[in-house]
Every structure is written in structure tokens, then in C-alpha cells.
Amino acid sequence: MNRIKKAFELSExxxxxxxxxxxxxxxxxxxxxxxxxxxxxVQMVEIGMPFxxxxxxxxxxxxxxxxxxxxxxxxxxxxxxxxxxxxxxxxPVILMGYVNQVLQYGVELFCARCAEVxxxxxxxxxxxxxxxxxxxxxxxxxxGLGISFLVTPRSSNERIQLIDELSSAFLYIVSQSSTTGxxxxxxxxxxxxxxRIKTLDTRNKKMxxxxxxxxxxxxxxxxxxxxxxxxxxxxxxxxEQADLPVAIEKFIEKIVKQAx
Amino acid sequence: MSYTANIDxxxxxxxxxxxxxxxHHNVEELRLNYERIINSQTFQAEFRKxxxxxxxxxxxxxxxxRLSEHYACNLYLKREDLNHTGAHKINNTVGQILLAKSLxxxxxxxxxxxxxxxxxxxxxxxxxxxxxIVYMGAVDVSRxxxxxxxxxxxxxxxxxxxxxxxxxxDATNEAIRDWINNPEDTFYIIGSVVGxxxxxxxxxxxxxxxxxxxxxxxxxxxxxxNPDAIIACVGGGSNAAGAFYHYLExxxxxxxxxxxxxxxxxxxxxxxxxxxxxxxxxxxxxxLLMQDKYGQIIEPWSISAGLDYPGIGxxxxxxxDSGRAKAVSVTDQEALDAAALLARLEGIIPAxxxxxxxxxLEKLSFGNKQHVVINLSGxxxxxxxxxxxxxxx
Numbered sequence: 001m002n003r004i005k006k007a008f009e010l011s012e013x014x015x016x017x018x019x020x021x022x023x024x025x026x027x028x029x030x031x032x033x034x035x036x037x038x039x040x041x042v043q044m045v046e047i048g049m050p051f052x053x054x055x056x057x058x059x060x061x062x063x064x065x066x067x068x069x070x071x072x073x074x075x076x077x078x079x080x081x082x083x084x085x086x087x088x089x090x091x092p093v094i095l096m097g098y099v100n101q102v103l104q105y106g107v108e109l110f111c112a113r114c115a116e117v118x119x120x121x122x123x124x125x126x127x128x129x130x131x132x133x134x135x136x137x138x139x140x141x142x143x144g145l146g147i148s149f150l151v152t153p154r155s156s157n158e159r160i161q162l163i164d165e166l167s168s169a170f171l172y173i174v175s176q177s178s179t180t181g182x183x184x185x186x187x188x189x190x191x192x193x194x195x196r197i198k199t200l201d202t203r204n205k206k207m208x209x210x211x212x213x214x215x216x217x218x219x220x221x222x223x224x225x226x227x228x229x230x231x232x233x234x235x236x237x238x239x240e241q242a243d244l245p246v247a248i249e250k251f252i253e254k255i256v257k258q259a260x
Numbered sequence: 261m262s263y264t265a266n267i268d269x270x271x272x273x274x275x276x277x278x279x280x281x282x283x284h285h286n287v288e289e290l291r292l293n294y295e296r297i298i299n300s301q302t303f304q305a306e307f308r309k310x311x312x313x314x315x316x317x318x319x320x321x322x323x324x325x326r327l328s329e330h331y332a333c334n335l336y337l338k339r340e341d342l343n344h345t346g347a348h349k350i351n352n353t354v355g356q357i358l359l360a361k362s363l364x365x366x367x368x369x370x371x372x373x374x375x376x377x378x379x380x381x382x383x384x385x386x387x388x389x390x391x392x393i394v395y396m397g398a399v400d401v402s403r404x405x406x407x408x409x410x411x412x413x414x415x416x417x418x419x420x421x422x423x424x425x426x427x428x429x430d431a432t433n434e435a436i437r438d439w440i441n442n443p444e445d446t447f448y449i450i451g452s453v454v455g456x457x458x459x460x461x462x463x464x465x466x467x468x469x470x471x472x473x474x475x476x477x478x479x480x481x482x483x484x485x486n487p488d489a490i491i492a493c494v495g496g497g498s499n500a501a502g503a504f505y506h507y508l509e510x511x512x513x514x515x516x517x518x519x520x521x522x523x524x525x526x527x528x529x530x531x532x533x534x535x536x537x538x539x540x541x542x543x544x545x546x547x548l549l550m551q552d553k554y555g556q557i558i559e560p561w562s563i564s565a566g567l568d569y570p571g572i573g574x575x576x577x578x579x580x581d582s583g584r585a586k587a588v589s590v591t592d593q594e595a596l597d598a599a600a601l602l603a604r605l606e607g608i609i610p611a612x613x614x615x616x617x618x619x620x621l622e623k624l625s626f627g628n629k630q631h632v633v634i635n636l637s638g639x640x641x642x643x644x645x646x647x648x649x650x651x652x653x
Contacts (some may be wrong), residue, residue, distance in 0.1 A: 052556040053423065053542070055436050056280040062423055074554045099278060100541040104555030125280040126541070150281035154443060163281070174282060179441045 003092040003120050004146055004169050007043045008205045008226060015227025016218070016256060017044040017207055018234050019096065022081070023062040023073025025052070025238060031079045033238075036245050038091050040252040046123065046169050046229065047082075049075060049097030056125045058181035060232045064239075079113045081180065087116035095147070098122040107136060111143040121146030121169035129166055137166070148172045148207075153193045157200065164202040173197055173208045174223055181232025184211050194224035218255050230255065261582060263508035269457020270546075272582060277456035279544045282440045286448075287544075289363070290569035291458045296337050297362050298355075298465065299529040307511070310354050311469060314387070315344050316352075319470075321477035321633070326605040333626035336487065337608070337636045338474055338503065347611065347638030348467060348499045349380035353449055355466030358385040358449035367446045368392045372434040373400055373428035373495070374566035374613065375407025376638055379449030382416035392416040395434040397427035400565045406642050427560040428495075432543050452496025452574030456544030459500075460573050467502025474633060475506055482631055489514035489626065492635040493616040494587075495567035496529070499637035504585070514586065517576055518620045520562035521589035529561035532589040533572040534580045534598040548580075563592035563646065564612035566638075590619040598622070599640060599647055611638035613645060 018037050022030050030047065037045055046234050050065035057065070085093065095114065102110045102124060114122070122145055127136070129149060140147055146169030151160050153176060159187060164171060176182070176190055184190075197206060208221035209229030220229035234251055241247030261274075269275045269291075277287050297303050311317040320339045328335045334626075340348035360368060368385050370392070372378030378394040385392035394411055398420040401408055411418050424430035432454075439448045451461040453467075475485040490507060492500035494517040507513040522530035530536060537548035540555060549571040550558040562568045572580075579585035590598075595612060598619035603609045610618060613638045626632055640647060 018540075053429065053433055055433055055543075056440065057281060058437070059423075066424075069556065074556075076554075085298045098541075098555075100551070100555040102555075103540060104551065104553060125282075126544070127279045128276070128278060131276070152282050152285075154285040155281065159284075177282060179282075179437045180439060 003090070004044070007092050011043050013226060014222040015043045015174045015207070017046060017227060018042050019046040019048060019229060019232060021048040021050055021061065021068050021233030022078045023068030024064040024235070025067065027071040027073060027077070028081070029244060030078065031085070032244060033088055033151045033248065034085070034093070036248045038089055039124040040248060042091065042252060043227070044092045044094070046094045046096045046231070049078060049095055049101055051098045053099055054098060056179055056187060058179040058232060060181045060235055075101065075110070079117055082117040082119070092120040093118065094121040095119055096121060099124045099127040107139050107153045111121050111139050111145055114145055115143040119145065123148045125150055125153070129162060130221065133166055148176050151197070151228060153177055153189065153239060160200060160202070164204055167204050170226070171202060172229070173206050174210045175208050176211055178210060180210055182211055183213065184217065198224045215255050263579065263584065265457060265461040269580035270459060271575050274545070274547050274577040274581070275457055276546050277544055278541045279456045280440070281593035282443070283451060286439060286443050287456050291509060293363065294359060294458050294462050297359055303358060303362065306358055307355055307488060311351065314509070315350050315354060317340065317469065318473040318477070318587065319343055321474060321481065323481065324606050327568040330605060331621050331626070332505070334631045336478070336481070336631060336633045338470060338633055340470065340499065340637045341608070341610065341614070341639035345376070345380050345383050346641065347376040347380070348470065349377045349451060349559065350383065351361040351469055351502065352463050352498060353377070353384045354449065356449040357388050357390070357446070360390070360449070361388060363447065365447035366390065367442065367447060368449055369395070369435050369446055369581045370451060371395045371431040372451060373397070373430065373431065373568055374564065375400065375404040375411065375642065376566060376611070376613070378418070379407050379414070379440065381409050381449050381451070381530070382411040384416035385416060386414045387490065393438065394418050395421050395438070397425070397431045398422050399426040400428065400431070404565055406640060409588045410572040422467055428565065434545065452498040453501045454496040454545060454571060460575055463498050464501040464505060467498050468505035470499070470502035470635065471504065471506040474503070478493065478631070478633070485600055486510060486513050487633045488630040489516055489632045490635070491516045491518060491617050491620055493518045493567060493613050493615065493637065494572060494576055495520070495569045496571070497573035499635050501573060501575055502649060503633070503635040504579070508584070515579065515584060516620060516624065517580065517617045518586050519521065519586050519587055519589045520564060520567035520595070520616055521591045522561040522563070524591055525589060530561040531560035531567050531569065533570065534587040535589060537572065541653050545571070545574050547574045547577040548572050565617065566611070566613040567616065588620045588623055590616045594619040594622065596647065608634060608636070612641050612643040614638050
């Protein structure tokens with residue numbers, strides 16, 4: 001949790017958070033990708049726990065999840081891969097997945113393993129707020145795990161307040177009404193939504209995600225939030241370039257360095 | 261014990277609404293409005309009129325003489341197969357399209373397995389002049405070709421789904437994703453008593469006309485509203501929910517839910533959720549589902565595309581878990597045999613889904629004075645090639 005806070009303090013308003021799917025493209029790529037992202041100056045990482053039925057995800061993350069599962073990825077393997085992570089990784093690491101995965105692993109055991117390997121927070125898009133408050137929060141708090149709930153263009157200000165109250169890592173500001181990786185939809189509606197978000201006084205920092213796929217959309221998101229999350233576009237880059245370190249270097253450069 | 265959903269959509273510990281924030285507004289809009297709209301006089305008048313004049317209700321309750329003789333008890337068939345479009349599915353789509361209209365929605369999406377719900381949705385969309393998109397697993401598109409043709413002829417767009425197992429669960433995922441991408445103008449007509457609250461409650465209500473009619477018809481024919489038992493097949497469980505609905509509190513009426521055992525419970529190719537499933541979350545609902553120890557959903561198998569679903573509606577999970585309903589499972593072959601028997605004894609070709617309910621008669625025994633209702637949920641035209649093919653083997 002402190003690592004998340006620290007990352008925001010250091011970032012000066014343009015924090016880059018990269019999402020990738022654990023076990024993709026190969027089962028053992030997880031740590032290599034993580035290392036390379038840190039080396040490239042990425043300030044926060046989300047690792048997707050591949051799920052068979054990812055409702056909030058578009059075709060690219062669905063496909064990567066399917067491949068990762070075929071590769072043999074599961075939570076046991078993931079925790080083993082991340083076991084020594086904190087000897088070399090200083091940036092915050094957040095796990096993202098679906099609530100059934102946590103439920104079946106066992107909430108307490110899952111949180112304990114996260115804390116043990118040094119995971120800082122969780123994103124579980126289909127976990128209802130109220131259920132989290134009643135059944136999960138105490139356990140998450142006990143193990144020092146943060147949580148990020150999603151805010152969407154259709155979330156009212158009152159609803160955002162409630163989401164802010166229960167979130168403890170950051171607010172995940174979904175940029176548009178879509179599944180992940182849908183590209184950019186309606187600029188005008190998005191602009192007024194971003195303006196509304198920017199003016200909202202929240203206790204959590206705001207990270208904008210979904211459909212961020214270029215330097216331009218990254219910079220635009222950073223104008224309204226404390227940073228932005230890129231997932232689908234990054235996975236596509238991994239798919240197109242078999243040499244992972246090269247793919248990662250090129251991608252990060254494209255997003256943050258070109259303008260300089 | 262209560263068998264109706266509480267305010268948060270829970271039947272006992274099953275149900276709820278596990279949806280991403282992206283769908284919170286949609287689901288909430290429905291939850292806050294559905295009871296008010298459904299209970300309004302305007303809605304009721306329009307719903308009842310369409311059920312009567314368009315669907316052809318009430319559907320007959322038929323005492324099947326030769327089948328009764330065969331099993332030495334009194335078997336009544338609730339003829340949902342005689343509804344317009346050939347199955348119970350239309351009861352629900354008529355209800356939901358009226359709801360969509362009164363919420364001002366302009367675009368309809370649906371998922372379908374066997375294609376019956378897709379056809380029923382395409383039908384009411386044509387009736388109301390609304391665009392209709394049906395998601396259907398690519399595997400089902402090829403094994404249910406006649407229904408695909410019907411949907412298209414009715415003006416619907418059928419989108420084959422190539423993700424996952426390419427069957428009903430994946431079609432449902434894809435429909436939910438469409439809803440996420442089109443949250444303002446789109447209404448999602450779910451075909452079974454599954455999904456986030458209020459869908460299970462809503463669909464069960466629209467199907468409850470089945471048991472509502474049964475009460476009157478049984479009273480006329482037997483002198484009592486109550487049968488000794490009601491048998492219905494369960495995939496997600498909408499026809500069973502409708503057939504059980506008005507009898508849930510009447511403990512003297514046995515409720516029997518028949519699941520698809522596929523090639524056998526232990527064959528690894530089965531859809532018998534209540535036996536192979538454990539508690540978890542699928543399609544926005546906490547229920548029994550087939551999954552591995554990491555919560556990954558396991559592909560089910562059944563010869564019938566309508567029962568090929570890894571979960572079960574939360575109402576049924578609760579009924580089975582609490583002992584109110586008894587679950588029986590029937591293999592592909594047993595269902596095929598039961599279809600052949602019904603065809604030869606009564607001149608009725610049932611849908612493969614429905615044939616499972618009839619096959620359960622081989623595993624149950626009733627006294628010769630007992631009255632048993634079987635919900636004949638759909639007709640078998642769509643399955644003819646499977647039925648004929650298997651008989652020649």
C-alpha cells in the first residue's frame with residue numbers, strides 16, 4: 001500500500017500503469033515483463049489473473065487470458081512466480097481478476113499469499129461494493145491490501161463518493177462505456193466526463209484506463225487524472241514482437257518518450 | 261423458508277448482482293423499475309392480451325393416456341410446445357419486450373443456446389419493430405441451423421461467438437459485453453432465470469403463467485389444484501421456474517428438476533450442475549456452477565444445446581440446496597429414447613431439452629392414483645436431424 005502512495009508522490013501527475021496478463025505470451029514470462037517494465041520507468045504494474053470468462057474485457061485480453069490458461073497459468077503458479085519479486089521490484093504491483101477466482105482460492109488465503117509475495121492491491125471489477133464492505137474489507141485491511149473500484153461515465157457523483165470511500169489504492173476511472181481495448185469512442189461526451197472527474201474532490205488518486213492506446217490518449221488522460229492505465233495496446237505490442245524486451249522498450253518509448 | 265428473491269435478489273445465499281461497475285447503472289435502472297412497471301395495469305393488460313392472442317395461451321394441459329398407461333400413473337403434459345414459436349421461451353420475451361418499450365429502449369440484444377430464445381426474441385422484436393441482435397455460440401450456430409434461419413428470416417442479426425467453448429455461456433458473455441458497450445439505448449433480454457438480479461426474479465415471473473394456468477386446469481380436470489409432482493428440465497431453469505412458481509410454498513407438491521448428464525455424470529462430458537457444480541459466481545449471479553479449483557468455468561456437455569450451460573439459476577440452486585426440489589439427471593441416450601417413446605405413444609415430438617424431463621420417468625416411481633405434470637417445454641422440429649440420426653445408429 002505504501003508503495004502505491006509513494007508512486008503517486010513521485011510521479012508529478014503522469015503516472016504510467018501498464019497491465020499485462022500473467023502467463024502470456026509464455027507461462028514463465030511474468031517476471032521478465034515485470035522487470036523490463038520497471039527498468040523502462042513504468043511506475044505501476046497491473047498483472048491480470050487470467051480468467052475463463054472475463055466479462056469486462058474485449059477480444060485482446062480475452063484471447064491472452066485463454067492462451068495463458070492453456071499455458072498452465074493459475075493462481076498457485078502466479079504466486080510462485082512472484083515469490084521473490086520484492087528483492088528486485090520496487091514499483092507497486094496490483095493484481096486484477098474476477099471475484100470468482102478469489103472466492104474459490106479462499107479470500108483469507110488469497111490475501112495472505114498476496115501480502116507474502118508483496119502484492120500491493122487488487123482490482124476485481126465484478127465484486128459489488130456492498131459485498132466488499134461486509135465480507136472482504138476487514139481481510140483486505142488485515143493484510144494491508146489496497147483495492148480499486150471502477151468509476152464509469154454513468155456513475156453519478158454520489159456513487160463516485162461511495163466508490164471513493166471504499167477504494168484504497170486509487171480510483172480506476174474507466175474512460176468510456178466499453179469493455180477493455182475498444183479504442184476511442186465519443187470525444188465530446190468523454191471530455192465533459194473527464195472535466196467532471198477532474199473537479200471531483202476525492203481522497204483517492206485517479207487513474208484513467210480503458211481505450212488508452214497512444215501517446216496522445218495517454219497525455220490527454222494525464223491532463224485529467226493522476227495517471228493512466230494501458231493494457232490492451234501493450235498486449236498487442238507483445239503479440240506483434242516476439243522479442244519481449246525489444247517490444248517493451250519500443251512500446252514504452254512510443255507512449256512516453258517521443259514528444260521529448 | 262422463503263423461495264422468492266429478497267430485495268437484493270438473493271434466494272437463500274444464492275443470487276445477487278455481481279456486475280462490473282460498467283453495468284451497475286443498467287441493472288439498477290431495471291431493479292428500481294421492473295416491479296412498478298410489471299404491476300401496472302397498462303403492462304398487465306398488454307402482457308395478458310399478447311399471451312392470449314399472439315402466443316396462443318392458455319396452453320392445454322393434456323392427460324396423456326398411453327404414456328400414463330405405460331408408466332402406470334396419471335401423466336399430464338403442459339403443452340408449452342404449442343405456443344407460438346414452439347416453446348415456453350416466448351412468455352418471457354413478450355414480457356421483457358414490453359418492459360424494454362416502457363423503459364424507452366431502442367435496441368434489443370439476446371443470447372441463445374438452442375436458438376429457441378433467439379427465435380422468441382427475434383419474433384417479439386419484429387412484432388414491436390425493434391432491431392434485434394442475437395449472440396449465439398459458433399458451435400450452436402452449426403448444430404441449430406433451422407433456428408438460425410428462422411431468426412434471420414424474422415429480421416434479426418445473428419452474431420456467431422467464437423470465444424471459449426463457442427456455446428451458450430460464451431454467447432451470454434458476449435451479450436453482456438455488448439450491453440457494456442451500449443449501455444444507454446440497449447435492452448438485454450436474458451432467456452433464462454440466470455444473470456444478475458433482477459433477471460432471475462423477472463424471468464421467473466414472466467414464466468409463472470405456466471403454473472398459474474396449471475392450477476386452474478388441474479382443478480377442472482382432477483378436482484384439485486395440486487398435482488403430486490411436477491417434472492421439468494433445467495438448463496438455466498426458466499421453464500422449470502415457471503412450472504414450479506405457484507407451487508413453491510406447497511410442500512405437498514414434489515418438484516423435480518431434470519438436468520442433462522450428457523454422456524454420463526462421471527464421463528467428463530456432462531451438464532449436471534447440481535451434482536458436478538460448486539458454489540461460485542457466473543454471469544453476475546452467485547449459484548452452483550461447474551468450475552475447477554481456481555474458479556475457471558468448465559465447459560459443459562449435453563446433446564441438447566439448451567441444457568448445455570455450466571450454471572443453474574439461483575432459484576434452482578436454492579431449491580435443490582434446501583431440499584425443496586429434487587434433482588435428477590438424464591443422459592443423452594436416455595433423453596433420445598424418451599423422445600422416441602413420446603413420439604410413438606402420444607404423437608408428440610418433444611425438443612431434446614424437454615425429452616430429458618420425460619426420461620426422468622424411468623427413474624422415478626409414482627402410484628397409479630397419483631397425478632404428475634410434465635412441462636412439455638418445447639417441440640422437437642429443431643432437433644429432428646439429431647433424433648433421426650441417432651435412431652439409425
